[in-house]
Amino acid sequence: MDLPREFVCPGAKDVIELLSGTFAERLSVAAAVREQHGRDESWHAVCAPDAVVFAQSTDEVAAVVRACAEHQVPVVPFGAGTSLEGHVAAVSGGIAIDMSGMNRVKRVSAEDMDCTVEAGLTRKTLNENLRDTGLFMPVDPGADATIGGMVSTRASGTNAVRYGTIRENVLGLRAVMPDGRIVDTGGRARKSAAGYDLTHLLIGAEGTLGVITEVTLRLHGIPEAISAATCSFETVDDAVASVIETIQSGIPIARIELLDDVMVKACNAYSKLSLPEKPMLFLEFHGSQNGVAEQAERVSEITLANGGSEFQWSADPEDRTRLWEARHNAYYAAIALVPGKRGFTTDVCVPVSKLAEVIAQTRLDVGESGLTAPLVGHVGDGNFHLIVLVDPADSQEMAGAKALHERLVVRAIEAGGTCTGEHGIGMGKRHFLLKEHGDAVPVMTAIKQALDPQGIMNPGKMLPD
Amino acid sequence: MDLPREFVCPGAKDVIELLSGTFAERLSVAAAVREQHGRDESWHAVCAPDAVVFAQSTDEVAAVVRACAEHQVPVVPFGAGTSLEGHVAAVSGGIAIDMSGMNRVKRVSAEDMDCTVEAGLTRKTLNENLRDTGLFMPVDPGADATIGGMVSTRASGTNAVRYGTIRENVLGLRAVMPDGRIVDTGGRARKSAAGYDLTHLLIGAEGTLGVITEVTLRLHGIPEAISAATCSFETVDDAVASVIETIQSGIPIARIELLDDVMVKACNAYSKLSLPEKPMLFLEFHGSQNGVAEQAERVSEITLANGGSEFQWSADPEDRTRLWEARHNAYYAAIALVPGKRGFTTDVCVPVSKLAEVIAQTRLDVGESGLTAPLVGHVGDGNFHLIVLVDPADSQEMAGAKALHERLVVRAIEAGGTCTGEHGIGMGKRHFLLKEHGDAVPVMTAIKQALDPQGIMNPGKMLPD
Numbered sequence: 061m062d063l064p065r066e067f068v069c070p071g072a073k074d075v076i077e078l079l080s081g082t083f084a085e086r087l088s089v090a091a092a093v094r095e096q097h098g099r100d101e102s103w104h105a106v107c108a109p110d111a112v113v114f115a116q117s118t119d120e121v122a123a124v125v126r127a128c129a130e131h132q133v134p135v136v137p138f139g140a141g142t143s144l145e146g147h148v149a150a151v152s153g154g155i156a157i158d159m160s161g162m163n164r165v166k167r168v169s170a171e172d173m174d175c176t177v178e179a180g181l182t183r184k185t186l187n188e189n190l191r192d193t194g195l196f197m198p199v200d201p202g203a204d205a206t207i208g209g210m211v212s213t214r215a216s217g218t219n220a221v222r223y224g225t226i227r228e229n230v231l232g233l234r235a236v237m238p239d240g241r242i243v244d245t246g247g248r249a250r251k252s253a254a255g256y257d258l259t260h261l262l263i264g265a266e267g268t269l270g271v272i273t274e275v276t277l278r279l280h281g282i283p284e285a286i287s288a289a290t291c292s293f294e295t296v297d298d299a300v301a302s303v304i305e306t307i308q309s310g311i312p313i314a315r316i317e318l319l320d321d322v323m324v325k326a327c328n329a330y331s332k333l334s335l336p337e338k339p340m341l342f343l344e345f346h347g348s349q350n351g352v353a354e355q356a357e358r359v360s361e362i363t364l365a366n367g368g369s370e371f372q373w374s375a376d377p378e379d380r381t382r383l384w385e386a387r388h389n390a391y392y393a394a395i396a397l398v399p400g401k402r403g404f405t406t407d408v409c410v411p412v413s414k415l416a417e418v419i420a421q422t423r424l425d426v427g428e429s430g431l432t433a434p435l436v437g438h439v440g441d442g443n444f445h446l447i448v449l450v451d452p453a454d455s456q457e458m459a460g461a462k463a464l465h466e467r468l469v470v471r472a473i474e475a476g477g478t479c480t481g482e483h484g485i486g487m488g489k490r491h492f493l494l495k496e497h498g499d500a501v502p503v504m505t506a507i508k509q510a511l512d513p514q515g516i517m518n519p520g521k522m523l524p525d
Numbered sequence: 526m527d528l529p530r531e532f533v534c535p536g537a538k539d540v541i542e543l544l545s546g547t548f549a550e551r552l553s554v555a556a557a558v559r560e561q562h563g564r565d566e567s568w569h570a571v572c573a574p575d576a577v578v579f580a581q582s583t584d585e586v587a588a589v590v591r592a593c594a595e596h597q598v599p600v601v602p603f604g605a606g607t608s609l610e611g612h613v614a615a616v617s618g619g620i621a622i623d624m625s626g627m628n629r630v631k632r633v634s635a636e637d638m639d640c641t642v643e644a645g646l647t648r649k650t651l652n653e654n655l656r657d658t659g660l661f662m663p664v665d666p667g668a669d670a671t672i673g674g675m676v677s678t679r680a681s682g683t684n685a686v687r688y689g690t691i692r693e694n695v696l697g698l699r700a701v702m703p704d705g706r707i708v709d710t711g712g713r714a715r716k717s718a719a720g721y722d723l724t725h726l727l728i729g730a731e732g733t734l735g736v737i738t739e740v741t742l743r744l745h746g747i748p749e750a751i752s753a754a755t756c757s758f759e760t761v762d763d764a765v766a767s768v769i770e771t772i773q774s775g776i777p778i779a780r781i782e783l784l785d786d787v788m789v790k791a792c793n794a795y796s797k798l799s800l801p802e803k804p805m806l807f808l809e810f811h812g813s814q815n816g817v818a819e820q821a822e823r824v825s826e827i828t829l830a831n832g833g834s835e836f837q838w839s840a841d842p843e844d845r846t847r848l849w850e851a852r853h854n855a856y857y858a859a860i861a862l863v864p865g866k867r868g869f870t871t872d873v874c875v876p877v878s879k880l881a882e883v884i885a886q887t888r889l890d891v892g893e894s895g896l897t898a899p900l901v902g903h904v905g906d907g908n909f910h911l912i913v914l915v916d917p918a919d920s921q922e923m924a925g926a927k928a929l930h931e932r933l934v935v936r937a938i939e940a941g942g943t944c945t946g947e948h949g950i951g952m953g954k955r956h957f958l959l960k961e962h963g964d965a966v967p968v969m970t971a972i973k974q975a976l977d978p979q980g981i982m983n984p985g986k987m988l989p990d
Contacts, residue, residue, distance in 0.1 A: 171773055171878035214718040225716050228693060243965040248941035249874040250906045251690050253679040253729055253949045255958050255987065256969045260725030264718055281775040308636055310746040350815070409714040413636035441715045476713035484718045493720050500708040503976065504721045510975030511968065522720065 063089055068153025071131035072110035075155055078127045079113060086114040086161075097138050097148065097156040101203070101391070103402035103452045104146030104487055109136055109156035116161045118234060118242055118273040124157055125271060126240030134519050135238075137267040139209030140182060142201075144391075144405045145486025147213065147266055151520035157271060159208055165189050166274065174231060174248060176276045179208025195279040198223035201482065202388040208272045213484035214264030218387065221307070221440030222314045222346065223280060225482065227263050234274035235262055238512035248276060261507070266484050267518035269511050283346035286314075287356065288380045289371035291363045292338040296320055296423060296435075299339045300416045302366045303439045306359050307412050313355060315344035316440040317387055320423070323394065323434035323447075330393030331386035336369075342387050343371070344380075390436045394447035398432060401449040404461045408472035409443035409481030418475055419444060422468055429464045431457070443481035469495070485522040494524055528554055533618025536596035537575035540620060543592045544578060551579040551626075562603050562613065562621040566668070566856070568867035568917045569611030569952055574601055574621035581626045583699060583707055583738040589622055590736060591705030599984050600703075602732040604674030605647060607666075609856075609870050610951025612678065612731055616985035622736060624673055630654050631739065639696060639713060641741045644673025660744040663688035666947065667853040673737045678949035679729030683852065686772070686905030687779045687811065688745060690947065692728050699739035700727055703977035713741060726972070731949050732983035734976050748811035751779075752821060753845045754836035756828045757803040761785055761888060761900075764804045765881045767831045768904045771824050772877050778820060780809035781905040782852055785888070788859065788899035788912075795858030796851035801834075807852050808836070809845075855901045859912035863897060866914040869926045873937035874908035874946030883940055884909060887933055894929045896922070908946035934960070950987040959989055 067073055080087055088094070089111045098108035110133075115121045128135045134154025141148055150156060159180030168175040170193045177186060184204045187196050201210060201217040209215070211233065216225035223229070232246025245258040262269060293299040299318055306313055318341055319327065325337045343359065345352040360371055374380040386393070395403045410418050419435070426433045426446065437444025446468070448461040469479040469492050479485075479492035494501050505523055508515075532538055545552055553559070554576045563573035575598075580586045593600045599619025606613055615621060624645035633640040635658045642651060649669045652661050666675060666682040674680070676698065681690035688694070697711025710723040727734060758764040764783055771778055783806055784792065790802045808824065810817040825836055839845040851858070860868045875883050884900070891898045891911065902909025911933070913926040934944045934957050944950075944957035959966050970988055973980075 169876070169878060171769070172876040173773075174876070214716075214722075216716055220716065224693075227716070227722070228689075237968060241964055241967075243968055244963070245965055247938070247943055247961070248876045249908075249937075249943045249946065250877075251679075251681055251685065251692070251874055251908065251946050252943035253872075253945045253947050254943050254954070255729075255950060255962050255966070256734075256972060257679075257692075257722075257725045257729055258965055258968060260722045261972075264720075264722055269721075304636070308638075348819075354813075407718075409716055411634070411637040411639070411713045412715075413634060443714075443716065473712070478712055478714045478717035478719050480718045481714065481716050482718050485720065489719070496712070497720050498709070499706055500710055500723055501720070502706075503702060503708055503723060506975045507721060507726075507972055510971045 067110045068150065069110055069133050071133045072153055072155065074131045075127045075133045076111050079124060082123065083113055088112045097158060098150050100141050100143040100146060100148050102144045102146055103404050103450055104149055107149035107151045109150035110153045112156045112158055114158045114161050118236065121157055121271050121273050122236045122240045122242055124155060125236050125238065128155055128516055129239055129514065132514050132516060134516050135271065136518050137208070137212070137271045139180060139206030140204060142203035142205045143209065143213060143486060144483045145488040147484060147486045147521060149487060159206060162273060168193060170195060172248065173279045174276060175279055176274060177207055178274055179272045180206050182206050183210065190279065194282050196282050197277055198280050199226045199229055202391065207275050211263050211272055211275055212265065212267050214482065216438065216482040218315045218317055218438060220438060221316060222312055227260065229278045230259060230263055230275060231278060232276040233259050233262055233272050235270040235272045237270045238517050246276065264484065266486060266522050268508060268522050269517060285349045285352040286344065286346055287352050288344045288374040288383055289356070290335060290340055290342055290383070291368045291371050292336045292340045293368050294338065296339045297416060297420060298366045298368065299341050300419055300439065302341065302363045302368060304412055304415060305362045307440055309358065311355050311358055313343065313359065313440060314346040315342065317342040318437050318439040318444065319390065320435040323390060323436045326393040326397045326434055327386045327390060330396050331389055333386055342383060391447060394434045395449060398449050400451065402452055404448040404450045405483065406446045406448070406465050406468055407480045407483040408468055408477055409441060410472050410475045410477030412442045414475035414477065415439060415442050418471055421471060422446065425464060425467055429460055431460055431464060441481065442477065487521060490522065490524050493522065532575045533615065534575055534598050536598045537618055537620060539596045540592045540598045541576050544589060547588065548578055553577045562623060563615050565606050565608035565611060565613050567609045567611055568869050568915055569614055572614035572616045574615035575618045577621045577623055579623045579626050583701065586622055586701045586736050586738050587705045587707055589620060590701050590703065593620055593981055594704055594979065597979050597981060599981050600736065601983050602673065602677070602736045604645060604671030605669060607668035607670045608674065608678060608951060609948045610953040612949060612951045612986060614952060624671060627738060633658060635660060637713065638744045639741060640744060641739060642672055643739055644737045645671050647671050648675065655744065659747055661747050662742055663745050664691045664694055667856065672740050676728050676737055676740055677730065677732050679947065681903065681947040683780045683782055683903060685903060686781060687777055692725065694743045695724060695728055695740060696743060697741040698724050698727055698737050700735040700737045702735045703982050711741065729949065731951065731987050733973060733987050734982060750814045750817040751809065751811055751845070752817050753809045753839040753848055754821070755800060755805055755807055755848070756833045756836050757801045757805045758833050759803065761804040762881060762885060763831045763833065764806050765884055765904065767806065767828045767833060769877055769880060770827045772905055774823065776820050776823055778808065778824065778905060779811040780807065782807040783902050783904040783909065784855065785900040788855060788901045791858040791862045791899055792851045792855060795861050796854055798851055807848060856912060859899045860914060863914050865916065867917055869913040869915045870948065871911045871913070871930050871933055872945045872948040873933055873942055874906060875937050875940045875942030877907045879940035879942065880904060880907050883936055886936060887911065890929060890932055894925055896925055896929060906946065907942065952986060955987065955989050958987065
C-alpha cells in the first residue's frame with residue numbers, strides 16, 4: 061500500500077500499519093476514497109480522513125477503535141454520508157469507519173414487531189426486507205440514510221408526527237465504546253427500568269461516545285389503508301393555521317408537511333410535477349378504511365375553513381410514491397434552483413403554538429436578507445427548514461446566511477424550541493449548543509470526558525471546544 | 526433543635542447546622558419524621574436519614590445539595606415513598622429532601638398539550654388540575670406517586686401499552702446536579718437533536734445523578750369514549766394467549782391487565798367485589814364511540830376464541846373507577862391476604878412472544894416453592910409481577926422468595942427481557958444489573974463517577990458496589 065505523503069493525524073500511520081494485515085484491501089488510503097468519506101451533503105468543507113476502513117463486524121469495529129485508542133487517533137463513523145451538519149468530516153484526520161458493509165438484517169420478529177439490524181443498513185433496504193412481514197420502520201428522514209446514522213443524529217422526518225422519531229423507535233443498541241469495549245445497551249423488552257439509559261445517551265451522540273454497530277428497532281404494522289393528498293393555500297399563514305388546528309384536534313395524521321411557494325416551484329422543476337405554485341400542505345392518512353376517511357374529512361373541514369383548496373388526492377400507490385419522492389427530494393430540488401449553489405440548511409423546532417409566529421417572522425427576515433431560501437418542514441412537530449442557497453466561497457453570502465440562521469435560532473429558543481429538530485449539532489451548530497443548553501453543557505462535557513478521555517471519537521463535533 | 530445523639534453520617538451534623546437557619550421548622554431531626562422518610566412500601570428495612578428537609582423551590586434543593594457536597598453527606602430525594610425497591614432508604618444516613626411541598630403546576634398549554642410541574646406534585650393531583658382542559662397525563666403506576674418519583678424510577682403502569690411509559694412522556698427536566706448546579710435538560714419542542722439526551726439519562730437514574738425538581742410533560746386528550754370490561758378464563762394460558770393475539774393484531778387497546786385466580790380472590794376480599802375467582806383480564810378501550818366499539822368487538826372475538834367469558838362491562842364511570850381502584854390496590858390486596866406479611870415484589874418484562882412460556886414456567890415454580898405469590902401484570906407490555914408474601918424476619922421464607930426471584934429474573938433475561946419493567950433497581954436488584962447489562966455497567970459507573978465523584982447522591986442504590 062502506498063501511504064499518503066502527509067497525515068493530518070501523525071499517529072494514523074501506526075494505526076494503518078497495525079490494521080493493514082487484517083483489513084487488506086478493505087483499508088484504503090486512496091485520495092478519492094478518503095475525500096468521499098470526508099464530506100456529507102452540506103456546504104461544510106471536506107475534511108478527508110487519513111484512511112478509510114470498511115468494517116464487516118462489530119469485532120472489526122472494536123479492533124479499529126482499540127488500535128486508534130492505543131495511538132490517540134480520531135475515529136469517525138461513516139454511514140451513507142447524508143448528514144447535513146458535517147458529521148463525517150475528519151477535522152483532525154484519523155480513521156473513518158465505513159459501515160456500509162454491515163448491512164445485514166439479523167433478526168425480525170413479526171410477533172414482537174421488532175428487529176435487530178446492523179448499523180450500516182439503509183432504511184429503504186430495511187423496509188424492502190420487511191415487505192413480506194406486513195411491518196415497516198416508519199422513521200423517514202428523506203435521504204436513504206443508514207440506521208446507525210439516523211440513530212446517531214436522532215433523525216426523524218415526515219412520519220414522526222404519528223410514529224415518533226428514531227428516539228422513540230429504538231429498543232436497544234450494540235456499540236463499541238471509545239476504549240474498544242463492546243456493550244449492549246438494551247434488550248428486547250418493550251420497557252425496562254434497569255440502570256442508566258445508555259440507549260438514549262448514544263442516540264443523538266453523533267459518534268462522539270462510541271460507534272453504534274447494531275440496532276434493535278420497534279416496527280409498526282403497515283396500515284390497512286393509506287391515502288395522500290395535497291392542499292394549496294393563498295398564504296403560508298393559512299397553511300400553518302390548518303396544521304396547528306389539526307394537531308390540536310388530536311387527529312392522528314401520519315404526515316403533514318408544509319412547502320412554501322418557492323419550494324413548490326423547485327419541486328415542480330426538479331421532480332417534473334405540475335403543482336400550483338402556492339404554499340402547500342402534503343398530507344397522508346394511515347388507518348382502517350373508515351379511519352382514514354374520517355381523518356381526511358376532519359382535516360379537510362379545517363383546511364377549507366382556513367382558505368385551503370379542495371384536496372388533490374394521490375389515489376394509487378404510484379402517484380403517492382411520486383408525491384413523496386418529490387418531498388424527499390426537496391433539498392436537492394432547492395439546490396438545483398440556482399446551479400452551483402450548496403444548501404445551507406436550518407432546522408429549528410418550536411412548540412406548535414408558536415409555529416405561525418416564528419414562521420411569519422422568519423419569512424420576513426428571509427425577504428429582507430435578499431437570499432433565496434425555500435421553506436419546507438415537518439410542521440406537525442413544529443419543525444421546519446430553510447434551505448438557504450449559498451456559494452461557500454462567497455464570504456458575503458455566507459455571512460448573510462449565518463446571520464439569518466443566528467436570528468432564526470434565537471427566535472426559536474426564545475419560543476421554547478431548539479436549534480435542531482433532527483439534523484443534529486455536528487460542526488455547524490456547536491456555538492448554538494451553549495445558547496440552548498447553558499449550564500447543561502458542562503454536564504455533557506463531563507460525560508464525554510468520562511467515556512472518551514482521549515477525545516478520539518469524532519472530534520470537533522457537537523460539544524464546543 | 527435537639528440533635529440526635531448519633532449520626533449515621535457524622536458530617537450530617539455540620540450540614541444541619543448550616544441549613545437550620547434557612548429552613549427553620551422545615552428541617553426536622555425528629556425520630557418519627559426520619560423513620561417515615563427512610564421506608565417505602567416494600568419489605569426493605571427502614572434506613573432513616575439523619576435529617577429531613579422540606580424543600581419548596583429548586584433553589585432550596587440546590588442549597589441543600591451544595592451543603593451536602595461540601596461536607597460529603599448523602600442526599601436522598603423523597604417523593605411520596607411509594608417505591609417498591611427501597612429507593613428512599615438512607616443506607617448511609619445523610620439528608621432526605623422531602624419534595625412534597627414542591628407541588629405546583631407551573632404552566633399548562635392546552636394548545637401544545639404539555640405542562641410543566643414541580644416534581645413533588647402527585648399524578649392524581651395533576652390530573653385533577655387538568656380536568657377542565659380536556660387533557661390528562663396517562664402514566665399511571667397505581668400508587669399516587671409524585672411525578673419526580675415516577676420519572677426517577679422510569680415508572681409506567683396500566684396505560685403504558687397505549688400511551689407509553691413516563692420515558693415517552695417527558696419533554697424536559699430541571700434538576701439539581703451533585704455539585705448543586707441547576708440544569709434544564711430540554712425545552713418544549715416535541716423533538717430535538719441538540720446535544721446528549723440528559724433528559725433520558727436522568728429518567729430512571731433513581732436520584733443517583735441529581736435531584737429532579739421540575740418536569741415538562743406531554744399530555745394527551747381525554748378520549749371521547751372510554752369503556753372498560755373484565756373477561757375471565759379457565760386458565761392463565763388462555764388469558765395470556767388472548768393478550769398476545771390482541772397486541773399482535775395492532776389493536777390500540779388502552780389497558781389490558783392480567784390477574785391470576787389468587788389475585789382476583791385477594792381483590793374481591795380487599796375491594797369488596799364479587800368477580801369470578803378465575804384468571805381474568807381487565808380491559809379498557811379509548812377512542813371515538815365507533816373506534817371503541819370496533820376495538821372491543823375485535824378483542825372479544827379473540828378472547829372468545831381462547832375460551833374467555835363474555836365481557837362484563839363497567840358501563841358508567843363509577844363502576845369503571847371501582848374496577849380500576851381494585852386493580853390499583855392489587856398490591857395492598859395481596860399483602861392483606863395474610864395479615865402481617867410484607868410484599869416481595871418481582872417485576873420482569875419480556876418480549877410478548879415469550880410471555881406465555883415465561884408465565885407458565887413461573888407459575889410452576891411458584892407452586893413448587895410453597896409460597897403464596899399472586900400474579901398481576903401489565904401483560905400488553907410483557908410486564909408482570911409476582912407479589913410474594915413474606916415475613917422479612919423469617920429467614921427461610923426470605924431465602925425462598927429470593928431464590929424464586931433469582932430464577933424468574935434469569936428466565937426473563939434469557940428470554941431477551943429485563944429484571945425490572947417499571948420498579949427500578951433500587952436496593953433490591955443491584956446484583957441483577959450486572960447479570961442483565963454486563964459490560965455496560967462499567968459505562969454506567971463511569972458516568973456516575975464523572976457526575977457525582979463524591980458518591981453523595983442516593984448512595985447504595987442501582988449500581989453494584
